[in-house]
Amino acid sequence: MHLELxxxxxxxxxxxxxxxxxxxxxxxxxxxxxxxxxxxxLYKTKEDLVFAISGVIKxxxxxxxLKESQISGIGIGAPGxxxxxxGIVHCLTxxxxxxxxxxKNLLQRKxxxxxxxxNDVNLMALAESKFGAAKGAKEVFCxxxxxxxxxxxxxxxxxxxxxxxxxxxxxxxxxNSNGPKCNCGNKGCIESYIGxxxxxxxxxxxxxxxxxxxxxxxxxxQLDKITPHMITQAAKKGDKLSIQIWAIVAExxxxxxxxxxxxxxxxxIVIGGxxxxxxxxxxxxxxxxxxxxxxxxxxxxVHIVKAKLGNDAGIIGAAELVRMQKTRKVL
Amino acid sequence: MHLELxxxxxxxxxxxxxxxxxxxxxxxxxxxxxxxxxxxxLYKTKEDLVFAISGVIKxxxxxxxLKESQISGIGIGAPGxxxxxxGIVHCLTxxxxxxxxxxKNLLQRKxxxxxxxxNDVNLMALAESKFGAAKGAKEVFCxxxxxxxxxxxxxxxxxxxxxxxxxxxxxxxxxNSNGPKCNCGNKGCIESYIGxxxxxxxxxxxxxxxxxxxxxxxxxxQLDKITPHMITQAAKKGDKLSIQIWAIVAExxxxxxxxxxxxxxxxxIVIGGxxxxxxxxxxxxxxxxxxxxxxxxxxxxVHIVKAKLGNDAGIIGAAELVRMQKTRKVL
Numbered sequence: 010m011h012l013e014l015x016x017x018x019x020x021x022x023x024x025x026x027x028x029x030x031x032x033x034x035x036x037x038x039x040x041x042x043x044x045x046x047x048x049x050x051l052y053k054t055k056e057d058l059v060f061a062i063s064g065v066i067k068x069x070x071x072x073x074x075l076k077e078s079q080i081s082g083i084g085i086g087a088p089g090x091x092x093x094x095x096g097i098v099h100c101l102t103x104x105x106x107x108x109x110x111x112x113k114n115l116l117q118r119k120x121x122x123x124x125x126x127x128n129d130v131n132l133m134a135l136a137e138s139k140f141g142a143a144k145g146a147k148e149v150f151c152x153x154x155x156x157x158x159x160x161x162x163x164x165x166x167x168x169x170x171x172x173x174x175x176x177x178x179x180x181x182x183x184x185n186s187n188g189p190k191c192n193c194g195n196k197g198c199i200e201s202y203i204g205x206x207x208x209x210x211x212x213x214x215x216x217x218x219x220x221x222x223x224x225x226x227x228x229x230x231q232l233d234k235i236t237p238h239m240i241t242q243a244a245k246k247g248d249k250l251s252i253q254i255w256a257i258v259a260e261x262x263x264x265x266x267x268x269x270x271x272x273x274x275x276x277x278i279v280i281g282g283x284x285x286x287x288x289x290x291x292x293x294x295x296x297x298x299x300x301x302x303x304x305x306x307x308x309x310x311v312h313i314v315k316a317k318l319g320n321d322a323g324i325i326g327a328a329e330l331v332r333m334q335k336t337r338k339v340l
Numbered sequence: 341m342h343l344e345l346x347x348x349x350x351x352x353x354x355x356x357x358x359x360x361x362x363x364x365x366x367x368x369x370x371x372x373x374x375x376x377x378x379x380x381x382l383y384k385t386k387e388d389l390v391f392a393i394s395g396v397i398k399x400x401x402x403x404x405x406l407k408e409s410q411i412s413g414i415g416i417g418a419p420g421x422x423x424x425x426x427g428i429v430h431c432l433t434x435x436x437x438x439x440x441x442x443x444k445n446l447l448q449r450k451x452x453x454x455x456x457x458x459n460d461v462n463l464m465a466l467a468e469s470k471f472g473a474a475k476g477a478k479e480v481f482c483x484x485x486x487x488x489x490x491x492x493x494x495x496x497x498x499x500x501x502x503x504x505x506x507x508x509x510x511x512x513x514x515x516n517s518n519g520p521k522c523n524c525g526n527k528g529c530i531e532s533y534i535g536x537x538x539x540x541x542x543x544x545x546x547x548x549x550x551x552x553x554x555x556x557x558x559x560x561x562q563l564d565k566i567t568p569h570m571i572t573q574a575a576k577k578g579d580k581l582s583i584q585i586w587a588i589v590a591e592x593x594x595x596x597x598x599x600x601x602x603x604x605x606x607x608x609i610v611i612g613g614x615x616x617x618x619x620x621x622x623x624x625x626x627x628x629x630x631x632x633x634x635x636x637x638x639x640x641x642v643h644i645v646k647a648k649l650g651n652d653a654g655i656i657g658a659a660e661l662v663r664m665q666k667t668r669k670v671l
Binding site: 170175178182275276306 | 421478479491493495500501502503504505506507508509510512513514517524525526598599600602603604605606607633634635636637638641642
């Protein structure tokens with residue numbers, strides 16, 4: 010019995026994404042020991058997906074000859090509206106068929122470890138605040154910029170979820186009631202202006218209407234090949250249109266961040282996701298706009314920085330969620 | 341010694357306002373035993389004001405034959421930017437001469453009770469969440485509407501202040517960079533559209549440019565006599581202009597509250613201050629606008645209600661601030 014207690018503990022961190030599902034065996038200090046990933050789209054039903062997840066976990070545990078008692082639990086980050094108290098996924102952006110699914114129970118029936126669920130951006134925020142760009146900060150706001158625009162809040166090292174667990178949602182703030190229709194049903198949401206697709210469409214439309222850009226040459230005229238990454242590459246080469254596009258993205262995003270600064274008054278705002286790779290082309294005009302439009306005392310103090318943990322933030326945050334719950338129970 | 345421990349404890353709650361300073365002797369369950377108030381403007385220097393405050397407190401204590409050991413401490417709410425950790429008032433709206441004053445030390449030198457300082461709206465939020473309209477709610481946002489527009493946040497029964505202790509500041513969100521100059525230095529802040537003066541000026545301008553209103557008769561043609569209270573009275577009598585004015589106020593305020601709902605996702609928003617007396621003329625269009633423009637799941641869930649504690653919220657919140665600090669120390 011004494012031996013058992015002193016044996017090392019591990020957690021399983023899962024980042025359930027619209028494109029890929031990442032699963033990791035994570036050590037005591039949130040170090041990733043082993044990681045696996047597969048295409049989420051390979052599995053047509055949620056039962057198949059959960060079966061695949063439990064298979065990977067079992068293989069990992071046996072691969073390292075671990076005892077079941079050494080696994081503290083499983084943490085899962087899901088890209089959508091989640092009830093973390095009950096382990097229910099209300100809906101997942103870009104993964105159809107997930108309406109009010111008790112993912113906690115579904116997985117626990119396949120594999121008998123205690124399971125904790127949260128929104129993926131909340132877990133990214135938790136990871137960045139514990140081990141990443143916001144380490145040591147008390148009031149942390151995280152944003153992910155990619156296909157969608159998400160936000161997560163951490164206060165004093167704990168995720169702040171809000172009354173309906175939808176706090177931090179700056180992507181679905183409508184800034185134009187006559188704007189483009191958003192996936193959420195509303196019109197003119199920030200996400201509908203600065204999601205990956207919107208950015209690319211904006212660039213393509215400007216090139217088609219005659220704005221000169223080296224993106225035309227870079228893609229050999231195949232404008233549908235343009236990606237946010239290419240826009241950043243073009244900006245680095247001095248392409249005026251690309252630089253301008255990132256300034257426009259910064260301006261839209263600043264509307265959301267000004268709200269965050271005024272209401273939540275964070276010490277640090279961490280920006281992650283593919284779009285954050287635009288670096289200074291995004292961050293310089295963004296910092297300027299927030300400084301101009303948010304309350305002076307709050308906007309002068311806030312740091313706006315790039316995320317540090319990259320693609321690992323989700324699995325590290327998921328593992329940390331388990332660790333925190335376990336620590337709370339011991340206390 | 342044993343007798344001393346079982347004796348009843350009291351706190352002093354102070355609401356330091358631009359117009360009046362209210363001081364109360366408050367019982368164990370935040371019941372007001374005795375209250376005094378005087379015009380803040382009677383005292384030209386901060387030393388004189390602090391001397392007057394300490395005089396009132398001493399008189400209260402001796403009036404009830406209390407021992408000094410029965411007073412747990414003094415709580416003060418101040419209308420401005422405050423460092424509650426160090427007891428410093430950075431600046432007070434509408435009370436000149438208060439730049440970076442250590443009010444805690446200043447008062448403690450005159451009267452030897454432990455003193456705690458906070459922003460007045462934070463203390464109103466604390467009072468409403470503990471004893472008022474938001475009793476039992478976990479995530480509470482309070483707004484005061486009067487000369488200025490302030491906001492305060494309470495999470496799990498504790499004041500959330502933010503990194504620079506300026507969280508919840510929805511009054512100084514700029515909604516028009518070419519708008520009227522605000523006291524804070526910025527242009528087009530929400531406060532500059534819906535502060536008391538702005539509301540009255542808006543009504544007067546409309547009447548002067550020919551919009552019919554019974555306010556003209558109610559004031560005997562002396563339009564400078566119009567108050568927000570009179571606008572509500574006129575609205576109750578069916579005055580179209582007055583009803584329209586409250587709808588306009590609701591629309592401006594909704595811009596701030598939509599931010600609050602999206603970022604903070606509160607269970608309840610409590611609205612206090614003189615303007616809240618407009619009742620349904622303000623609340624009906626306000627609830628509608630927030631529902632329309634904030635994220636669906638958050639805006640459907642949030643309750644928007646009138647404050648309950650009225651003018652007592654400040655002193656009750658100040659007394660509760662002391663009680664909470666004392667409880668924390670005991671634990």
